[in-house]
Amino acid sequence: MKGRWLLVGVSAAALLPVIGLLLVIFWMGFWQSGPGEPVVYTLNHYRNILTDSFTFKTLLNTLGFASTTVVVSLFFAIPIAWLVERTDLPGKELVFTLMAVGALVPTFFTAMGWVFLLHPRIGVVNRIFVDSFGLAQGPFNIASIIGMGWVEGLGLSSIAFIMIVATYRTMDPSLEEAGRIHGLNIVKTLRYITLPLTFPGILAAAIYVFTIGLSAFEVPAIIGMSNKIFTFSTFIFYKMQPLEELPNYGVAGAVSSLLVVLALLLSWWYFKVLRFSSRYAVVTGRAYRPKLVELGGRGRLYAWIFLGLFFLVAKLLPFFLLTWAALLSYFQPPSWAALSQVSLRNFYGLPWDLLLAGARNTLLLMLAVPTLTLVLCLAISWVILRSDLKWRIVFDALAFLPHAVPSIILAIAAVFVALFLVRNILPLYGTLSILILVYTVSRISFATRIINNSLAQIHPELEEAAFAGGLRVLQVMRKILLPLLKPALVYAWLWMALLCYRELTMASVLVTNQNNITLPMIVWGLWLGGSLNQAAAANLVILVFMLPAVLLYLTVGRRSRLEEAL
Amino acid sequence: MISVSGVHKNFKSGEQTVAALNGIDLQVGKKEFFVLLGPSGSGKTTLMRCIAGLEKPDAGSISLDGKTVFSASPRSNVPPEERQIGMVFQSYAIWPHMTVAENIGLVLTHGPARLSQNDARERIRHALGLVQLDNFEKRPARLLSGGQQQRVALARALAINPKLLLMDEPLSNLDARLREEVRTKIKKLVSELGITVLYVTHDQVEAMVLADRIAVMAHGEILQVGNPYELYRNPKSALVAEFFGSMNWLRGKVLDKYCVETEIGRLEVDFRGEPNGNVVLGIRPEDMKIDASQEILRNRIEGTMAHSTFVGDQMIFEIRVNDTLLTAKAMPDGKKPEGKVSIYFPKEKMIVFPDISSD
Numbered sequence: 001m002k003g004r005w006l007l008v009g010v011s012a013a014a015l016l017p018v019i020g021l022l023l024v025i026f027w028m029g030f031w032q033s034g035p036g037e038p039v040v041y042t043l044n045h046y047r048n049i050l051t052d053s054f055t056f057k058t059l060l061n062t063l064g065f066a067s068t069t070v071v072v073s074l075f076f077a078i079p080i081a082w083l084v085e086r087t088d089l090p091g092k093e094l095v096f097t098l099m100a101v102g103a104l105v106p107t108f109f110t111a112m113g114w115v116f117l118l119h120p121r122i123g124v125v126n127r128i129f130v131d132s133f134g135l136a137q138g139p140f141n142i143a144s145i146i147g148m149g150w151v152e153g154l155g156l157s158s159i160a161f162i163m164i165v166a167t168y169r170t171m172d173p174s175l176e177e178a179g180r181i182h183g184l185n186i187v188k189t190l191r192y193i194t195l196p197l198t199f200p201g202i203l204a205a206a207i208y209v210f211t212i213g214l215s216a217f218e219v220p221a222i223i224g225m226s227n228k229i230f231t232f233s234t235f236i237f238y239k240m241q242p243l244e245e246l247p248n249y250g251v252a253g254a255v256s257s258l259l260v261v262l263a264l265l266l267s268w269w270y271f272k273v274l275r276f277s278s279r280y281a282v283v284t285g286r287a288y289r290p291k292l293v294e295l296g297g298r299g300r301l302y303a304w305i306f307l308g309l310f311f312l313v314a315k316l317l318p319f320f321l322l323t324w325a326a327l328l329s330y331f332q333p334p335s336w337a338a339l340s341q342v343s344l345r346n347f348y349g350l351p352w353d354l355l356l357a358g359a360r361n362t363l364l365l366m367l368a369v370p371t372l373t374l375v376l377c378l379a380i381s382w383v384i385l386r387s388d389l390k391w392r393i394v395f396d397a398l399a400f401l402p403h404a405v406p407s408i409i410l411a412i413a414a415v416f417v418a419l420f421l422v423r424n425i426l427p428l429y430g431t432l433s434i435l436i437l438v439y440t441v442s443r444i445s446f447a448t449r450i451i452n453n454s455l456a457q458i459h460p461e462l463e464e465a466a467f468a469g470g471l472r473v474l475q476v477m478r479k480i481l482l483p484l485l486k487p488a489l490v491y492a493w494l495w496m497a498l499l500c501y502r503e504l505t506m507a508s509v510l511v512t513n514q515n516n517i518t519l520p521m522i523v524w525g526l527w528l529g530g531s532l533n534q535a536a537a538a539n540l541v542i543l544v545f546m547l548p549a550v551l552l553y554l555t556v557g558r559r560s561r562l563e564e565a566l
Numbered sequence: 567m568i569s570v571s572g573v574h575k576n577f578k579s580g581e582q583t584v585a586a587l588n589g590i591d592l593q594v595g596k597k598e599f600f601v602l603l604g605p606s607g608s609g610k611t612t613l614m615r616c617i618a619g620l621e622k623p624d625a626g627s628i629s630l631d632g633k634t635v636f637s638a639s640p641r642s643n644v645p646p647e648e649r650q651i652g653m654v655f656q657s658y659a660i661w662p663h664m665t666v667a668e669n670i671g672l673v674l675t676h677g678p679a680r681l682s683q684n685d686a687r688e689r690i691r692h693a694l695g696l697v698q699l700d701n702f703e704k705r706p707a708r709l710l711s712g713g714q715q716q717r718v719a720l721a722r723a724l725a726i727n728p729k730l731l732l733m734d735e736p737l738s739n740l741d742a743r744l745r746e747e748v749r750t751k752i753k754k755l756v757s758e759l760g761i762t763v764l765y766v767t768h769d770q771v772e773a774m775v776l777a778d779r780i781a782v783m784a785h786g787e788i789l790q791v792g793n794p795y796e797l798y799r800n801p802k803s804a805l806v807a808e809f810f811g812s813m814n815w816l817r818g819k820v821l822d823k824y825c826v827e828t829e830i831g832r833l834e835v836d837f838r839g840e841p842n843g844n845v846v847l848g849i850r851p852e853d854m855k856i857d858a859s860q861e862i863l864r865n866r867i868e869g870t871m872a873h874s875t876f877v878g879d880q881m882i883f884e885i886r887v888n889d890t891l892l893t894a895k896a897m898p899d900g901k902k903p904e905g906k907v908s909i910y911f912p913k914e915k916m917i918v919f920p921d922i923s924s925d
Contacts, residue, residue, distance in 0.1 A: 179673070
């Protein structure tokens with residue numbers, strides 16, 4: 001009995017901060033004055049969202065940005081998912097691996113690459129156009145809503161792909177064949193059978209990507225902020241850490257609250273659509289071998305061109321540009337003259353002390369966050385699926401919240417709490433501990449979902465047999481559940497460790513000094529400070545550090561688990 | 567109705583090429599109920615899918631009702647939607663996003679028939695009547711039970727008035743009792759409608775109940791074609807014989823035109839053809855006669871009753887002769903023979919094949 005209450009207690013302790021941080025955000029939105037002054041409550045901030053022209057423009061920007069993200073990611077994800085799942089394209093496993101690894105490439109990395117490529121003034125492509133055609137201005141502008149949506153969409157096409165592949169896989173191909181054989185041609189089969197059946201899955205992916213786009217921080221921060229183009233996330237960030245004025249917690253709180261409500265609504269819609277689409281998933285008794293579409297020689301060629309272009313544009317081009325920039329002291333398009341200036345000076349000049357401190361902190365985060373998250377989520381999953389607690393549905397709902405609430409908002413709430421509510425009791429502000437805590441909270445949904453899926457497949461009788469033999473709850477946990485859950489736990493641990501490595505969004509709010517600086521923050525700091533070429537060099541350095549972890553993930557990871565967690 | 571000649575089909579799995587169909591020739595007559603019978607991996611489903619147009623053979627030709635629908639050279643291929651075939655899939659392939667009526671109506675209004683909504687409605691009602699699902703039109707398809715889905719699939723296939731109906735293991739997902747019931751109904755329905763049926767199954771009882779003729783397949787080849795009685799009584803190979811129920815096999819050597827020296831003694835046999843040298847001799851359990859009398863006549867061999875089991879409608883005996891265990895079946899008569907028994911081997915019931923394994 002003691003063990004049972006311990007597990008319930010641990011779950012509650014993990015989930016209380018979630019609800020606490022959320023309430024703090026709603027509370028912040030009504031503050032007229034800053035902390036320290038007498039508290040006055042107001043509705044002005046909410047009024048301002050609609051009446052203040054700058055705030056309203058940010059709202060439109062955000063919607064435009066998120067929509068572009070959806071269009072771009074689906075444009076690539078749908079055909080690639082179809083090629084991988086329903087055709088005889090050779091090398092599919094490779095494509096799948098590349099897409100999964102693609103999801104791990106930091107977005108700030110590709111965003112910087114795109115700035116070097118398409119910035120209106122320094123971008124290589126624009127410079128070539130200006131020089132060859134004598135234009136006054138480059139034709140492309142990455143520092144626009146469409147441009148930023150393009151970069152974010154390329155990054156998220158990995159996630160969209162993984163979700164849509166599942167839709168295609170669960171569809172019984174004989175549903176399409178039944179249409180063909182009874183007299184429908186290919187076009188009508190697509191129109192009346194394939195499309196309606198896959199639509200819910202694709203819609204679910206679209207909503208998921210849109211939700212991420214609404215609160216995405218890295219691309220708007222890298223590309224937009226220096227060009228005064230704001231989306232919600234950068235707007236909130238700016239209000240928290242303005243350059244000239246005092247932080248305006250009230251506005252940040254109001255906008256955050258709006259964003260949270262939007263994200264919650266979207267997530268609710270997402271789960272509704274997902275449940276609807278799973279009704280279409282046909283589980284046939286036998287292991288059918290779906291008939292694959294024969295692409296033929298020409299079809300394969302086009303398919304590989306499409307895939308090649310995608311990887312070139314999404315990953316390789318930004319990487320090349322970043323490498324080129326890292327080798328130059330100031331950025332210029334490739335030429336013979338520029339080639340003679342190539343050197344490793346940027347690498348020598350990097351703030352190596354800071355990088356080492358950052359590496360140490362990042363490594364600590366990569367070890368602590370996944371471990372802590374898994375311990376907490378094991379308890380949560382056990383309470384949700386195995387206890388007879390009346391309130392376990394509440395645990396289930398709370399564990400889902402961090403998925404819906406944008407992570408930058410969790411971080412802001414945590415800073416507010418650390419600065420003004422618990423400052424004298426718990427000195428969290430500016431420490432590594434606050435990073436560990438907030439990162440952990442933000443991963444609770446992901447880890448709970450993975451463990452739930454695995455735990456649901458373990459028959460409760462396995463545990464009951466152990467109880468019957470006299471073992472107690474915690475012993476059953478250690479001797480029976482942990483070994484059975486191990487593959488899922490190892491996978492989740494690695495994936496979360498890698499996400500920790502590339503995490504910039506929450507760090508941008510939480511990191512305040514050299515004691516808790518992380519590697520991505522150093523890159524971003526160099527970038528914001530205008531040392532673009534040094535930032536590029538730093539980026540390459542940390543990418544190299546990341547490689548061993550990625551390789552470990554590839555040897556251990558199985559593709560199916562990622563699908564379960566989305 | 568169906569004419570298949572020289573059809574080959576290979577599948578590539580990774581580096582390996584597997585021959586799924588290895589030179590198939592087949593003729594199916596009008597209004598015939600024809601069953602393709604074979605274990606899984608024998609190529610029966612692939613052959614059906616080639617006839618449907620869902621797979622393209624690598625070689626050979628297929629014609630339906632006198633019209634060539636596929637030919638490898640000169641290359642021609644009629645797409646499945648123009649072959650006027652009805653098909654019931656193993657998974658039923660009922661479209662889950664539609665109602666029962668829409669499942670049937672879609673192919674009527676959007677297929678080559680291009681019926682108006684009113685005409686389609688009449689046809690849907692008629693088709694559902696055939697499978698006894700009257701008034702199910704508005705039911706969402708995903709709320710149907712397995713048996714109902716199976717009937718909707720049949721109604722959809724029949725609604726287009728096909729010349730040919732293909733059925734791919736349509737009963738394998740139903741429970742045993744329902745299977746027997748549906749089996750009889752299908753047989754009755756298609757004979758009333760007078761359509762040609764090609765039916766795939768791995769269940770020999772199902773095949774024998776339903777078929778006018780059966781083709782037994784294994785390893786991508788047709789081993790034998792015939793009506794159920796022929797296949798049971800006159801199998802052309804041990805494999806076919808085994809497929810249609812259990813067999814006692816005895817190794818032996820041909821002595822002369824009438825006689826085989828087997829491992830349990832000398833037996834007189836009706837030879838078909840002129841085998842010589844080593845043979846295997848097969849006899850079905852129900853064809854051996856057992857009694858306790860010690861009277862030795864021709865083709866009687868003495869053995870010891872090892873075990874007898876009463877299973878209701880029959881007795882199953884296990885009899886030991888030297889080191890060989892034989893299985894026999896008989897109608898139960900309340901007696902349980904023990905000890906020494908004599909087994910009678912009717913010579914017209916025994917079949918003889920050359921013994922390939924001893925070469």
